[in-house]
Amino acid sequence: MYVPSLNVRLSYRLSDGIHIDMVELDAIFSAISLISVHHISNPLIITDSLHAVTAFSRSSIFENSLVHICRDIVANIDTSITLLWVPSHIGLIDHNFVDELAKSALDFPSINRVVAFDLTGICVLLKDHYINLWNSSVPKLSAGRAYHTLFPNGRSSSENLKPRKKDTTITRLRFNNCRLNKYMHKIGLRTSSLCDTCNVSEDVAHFLFQCRKHASLTSLLQDAASAAKHSLSLALVLSQEPFLSIIYNYISVNNIAI
Ligand SMILES: [Zn+2]
Secondary structure: OEEOOOOEEOOOOEOOOOOHHHHHHHHHHHHHHHHHHHOOOOOEEEEOOHHHHHHHHOOOOOOOHHHHHHHHHHHOOOOOOEEEEOOOOOOOHHHHHHHHHHHHHOOOOOOOEOOOOOHHHHHHHHHHHHHHHHHHHHHHOOOOHHHHHHOOOOOOOOOOOOOHHHHHHHHHHHHOOOOOHHHHHHOOOOOOOEOOOOOOEOOHHHHHHHOOOOHHHHHHHHHHHHHOOOOOOHHHHOOOOOHHHHHHHHHHHOOOOO
């Protein structure tokens, strides 16, 4: 933070893992606190964070708690504060200077300002933690590798497979935990792991891409891949539409137990 008229320069090394939006909000909070404590008149806060400016323009109880705290402080001081957004790196000398101040704080030996995480920040941290844990555990695991290959960063939270039976079917194929002979034989529920038609190991790749009995499914998948200018692969057909629907519809129409 830099106040040119008072030649005040403040830089903090914040808690690790804080989201950039939270960092920008915290800087505005610090500026408002400074204005309040030192009774600075006609204050203008310049920020390059559009997210922070729009957060103040909304009036939602779901907004970051720091926004509400800032509003409370502003409501209790005599002067009005102008918040101005400027695009970053457009050559404003003061703005560039404060950018350098912020960067210099990265070299501080320790954190000198602890920022409380909001709910979104905690969710991001937890997700990163478990993804890292998952990635580091995979070499030691005997199960789940096929799924990890498909989704090394976890399944997309926006994916919504409906009906539930579609979700179950696709998930079983992704986990290689389905009723194809290779997997049923592994748990002792089939006498052979081979495909009844082709007499080779009946795994997910065989079912989707090579089986003579399901050649029409392979053909549908191949056509869709060609139309999208992709090569046919397990990673492709088990991760996105329209492939997921093609597979599920084929399995449903032909009443195949997966
Ligand atoms: Zn076959």
